[in-house]
Amino acid sequence: MSRLSEQLLAGRFVVTAEIAPPKGIDVTETLAVANRLEGMAAINVTDNQGANMRLSASALAALLAREQLEPVLQITCRDRNRMALQSDLLGAAAHGIENLLLLSGDHACFGDHPDARPVFDLDSVQLLQVVETLQRGVDMVGESLAGTPTFFPGAAVAPEAEPFELMFRKFEKKIEAGARFFQTQAVFSPEKIERFMDEARRYQTPVLAGVLLLKSARMARFLNEHIPGVRVPEHLVERLDKAHKPQAEGVAIARDMIAMARERCHGVHLMTLGREDLIPDLLS
Secondary structure, X not given: OOHHHHHHHOOOOEEEEEEOOOOOOOOHHHHHHHHHOOOOOEEEEOOOHHHOOOOOHHHHHXXXXXXXXXXXXXXXXXXXXXXXXXXXXXXXXXXXXXXXXXXXXXXXXXXXXXXXXXXXXXXXXXXXXXXXXXXXXXXXXXXXXXXXXXXXXXXXXXXXXXXXXXXXXXXXXXXXXXXXXXXXXXXXXXXHHXXXXXXXHHHOOOEEEEEEOOOOHHHHHHHHHHOOOOOOOHHHHHHHHXXXXXXXXXXXXXXXXXXXXXXXXXXXXXXXXXXXXXXXXXXX
């Protein structure tokens, strides 16, 4: 059983963070950042986040596991067919990686290889079902495995997406498919996360609120214009616009969201986009 699953099952409020693999093979700085995050319950390793090509997420997750750090391996459906997805899942298990965050993935047209052909052979719900199948000791076509993997699979949810009913039905489908925990997309509205948690609580599946560090009003406006399911309220954009030190204001906003999550969620997932040094300030 992974440490993350143990802490969530014990009812502890957990804090996770994320790192992106480097665009290249030099992992020196990335591992140094990861070791500074050793106090986190787990460290998410992003999978070509934003459809931008980087070092394999599974390779970096394996290196973290070797360093006795607790990885959450993100796997997206964008770049692999069902054979490759199963292979990567088995490879992760062979490295002792149990925590997964299973995602559909951003479309390739938004990234640095816009001409790449996306796969999307499966979606995130189907990928959760694949994980359940592998844990029964067989692959998708019923062939027996030499050794059965153990996973703690998680999924994403967007509490601020509309229509609410459609979003929530997908949340339910992911639970039915085997999701054992959720990380939300970045949330900025206490009212919307409260509405979501009021409905989600009856499923007793842990939810970690996604807390994104806003660095400027420009960044907030970009999120509103280009990132589906994420909405920075106008009053927060104005706070950042008027702030003498926008990043310090972003830290204050993130603190408010963490305080809100402590009352309503099972933990937080911190997205600091290269400013992992600010995490102690966010949690203070």
